[in-house]
Amino acid sequence: MNEKRSEQSGNARVGVRAKGGSLAPGSVVGDGRYRLLAQFGIDERAGAHLWRARDGQLRRDVALTLLVGDSADAESARLARKTLERAAHAAKFDHDGVARVLDVLSLGNGIASSEGLLGIVVTEWTKGTDLIDLVAEHPVAPLPAARMVEKLAEAVERAHHTGLVLGLDHPQRLRMTTDGTLRLAFPGPLPDATLRDDVKAIGAVLYLLLTGRWALPGGPAAIPAAPHAPNGRLVAPRSLQPQVPVELSSLAVRTIEDGGHAGIRTSAAILRALEMAAEAEERTQLIQAQAAAGVKTEDDGTIWTTKRPIKDKARRRKLALGVTVLVVAAVGILAWLGMLAISFFQNDPTSGPAINVAAPTATAAPPPNQAPPPPASPTGQAIGAPVAPAGISVFNPDGDGDNTSRANKTIDGDPTSFWRTDQYNQQFPTIKKGVGLIANFTGQINLAKVTIAADSPGTTVEIRVADSPHPDLASTRVVGTATLNGATTDVTLQQPQRTQYVIVWITQLAHAAGKYQSQIGELTFLPAQ
Structure with a gap:
């Protein structure tokens, strides 16, 4: 049911563009092998049209990334070849966070010149929900959002260890699987995409889940762009959604922006930060749930339940009597000690006036009408009166x-x-x-x-x-x-x-x-x- 709604909304949302005008549901591509079923997005930066299709030979659904362009344009053809090469390298990569690449077709090698395509990346179909549909009505709660992004971050971390760039910096290339994690459903990195672009994309996906807004350039028109402050800095998710924890809000901004030494630049760093932020949010939710249920937690982790005090009148009378006796005894002891001290000083025959044993100082006191000198800094320079900021x-x-x-x-x-x-x-x-x-x-x-x-x-x-x-x-x-x-x-x-x-x-x-x-x-x- 969710998948059908995603297909329908994908068709209504994206439509068919002029440069891919021959692409429509029911059309066949790849020398007649793949029949197009539903369009799920367009990555305008690369002319990549994202479709669900039916493999007529193996009788299964697949995801197609169709590179649309003019074969007579040498530069477009070169960029398409670069994308196809990168996608072919990703065919060896195996991770649950990335759909498996099944085939890579190029012009003259699985694609006829009459099809108006420069290349096709064929991947297994990912069942689940379109990412845009996921945030269409409201943002995702912070803890589920962190857990959803973790699988994606794990995939990026493993891919980067092998030198692969995944190219997940477009929300329509991602889908939420039936087990609640995010997956790169339409691989095909841009020709100039870098490892840093993958890391920034993780932050952008987290930002999207928390706010419903996309924070990187080149996003689809269906998603509002993330706002920026007058100084050009990205507005933090917490400013848009106050329920977002500080850790997740800061994590998203630091991952997206190139903030020098303050930024997060590696997938390993963001994965560790995601895990810690998710664990912290889980603890916060546990404490809140315990408080709502009348459960208190000590600092050492001990959990105990509060009980209503028992109304025992006899016990209360005994307790009051005991407290009274203790107070009277304490007052009596203090009075006795006081009398001893007075007696000691009154009867001491050798006591006399206090003797000043302090050594005389060579520093003369300032005249009565002369103010003391102002304090000095370590360099000996005097410090003046406070100055109020504007x-x-x-x-x-x-x-x-x-x-x-x-x-x-x-x-x-x-x-x-x-x-x-x-x-x-x-x-x-x-x-x-x-x-x-x-x-x-x-x-x-x-x-x-x-x-x-x-x-x-x-x-x-x-x-x-x-x-x-x-x-x-x-x-x-x-x-x-x-x-x-x-x-x-x-x-x-x-x-x-x-x-x-x-x-x-x-x-x-x-x-x-x-x-x-x-x-x-x-x-x-x-x-x-």
Whole structure:
């Protein structure tokens, strides 16, 4: 039933394009061997038409990737040959996440010149659901989405070990199988596709499942394109769907974007991150289910059920009497100890006035009307009065903003109001390199010290300076570091820095109860005099 709906929607959605006008249900291709049944998509980048067909010789359904083009165009013919060569190499690859390549036909070798085709990739048919139909009504829940993509990531990892590029960077080439995993149903990588393109495609598929939007160029018109922020960065899935966990949201963005050292560039890395994110989401759902059922979980993993207290009046009276006796006894003991102390000091004949044994100091006190000198930096330069920023915002080059609406709480003069990071299941840099705040001033200041009021012991921060309000992390400069410990922490720069943009960058989060999260109450910026 799902398959029939997919075929019908595929025909209505894609239609027949002019350059493949001879392709229609009922037509035969491949020297009359394959009868076309239903079209499931078009990859416009390669002129690849994706069809379900019937193999008349072996009497079975197959998937056809038909390369449509003009055989007289030498460049089109060359690109088609490159795609066919890559598909032929994939015929030796065996994995459940990729449909098995059965045959590769080229012009003059299984394809007649009258068919208007440059090549055909024949693969086994994948039963299941069209990926576009899967997200047509609503996005997929985070945990199923992570599990669905894992099989695809495993296939990419194994293929890359053999040097193969799979070419799964188009959603209509993928289908969900009957066992709930994703599969590359129409292999045929683009001539210039790289290993990196496969990795980015995994992130794009995860993004599609979580949001219903496609984040790579060249996607089908049936799927809305993913939005981008004014600075050009991809909007995180969590911003579109708040129920998406931070780990999965960041994983999708970091895999798609080329974020330098912050990006995920290998299939092995994304597979490990997917497994950890899925396990974390499973634990979260288990805890939520236990809480809904009246089950509590201790930090050591022990599970116990709460019971309504027994209303035993006699037992309660005995307990109250015992508590009263203990309180009276404690008060009596304290009074007796107090009397002993008073008696001791009153009867000591040798007691006298306190003697000052401190050595005299050579430093004279300042005159009554002279203010003490201002504090100095390690270089001996005096530090001036605090300078208030013109504004402050969350700095997150990975694309996910943590609690962006509360960033201004760190400069409102009230240490009891605070900005807090998202709560993470893994410490930085497992999911992303870090997160922070960027303060901007009306003009350049000669920054000498930053004071951080925060109740997040163990948080490691870097003070960075930047040359623009929206910098990449790699373009910023580290000028001071500290580990927060206590109510306030001073980060004094070795040398004052002239800058208009100051970043407080968190590289390690505070750890409590198996979670990772930090908060900042107030930031004070002090220049050199």
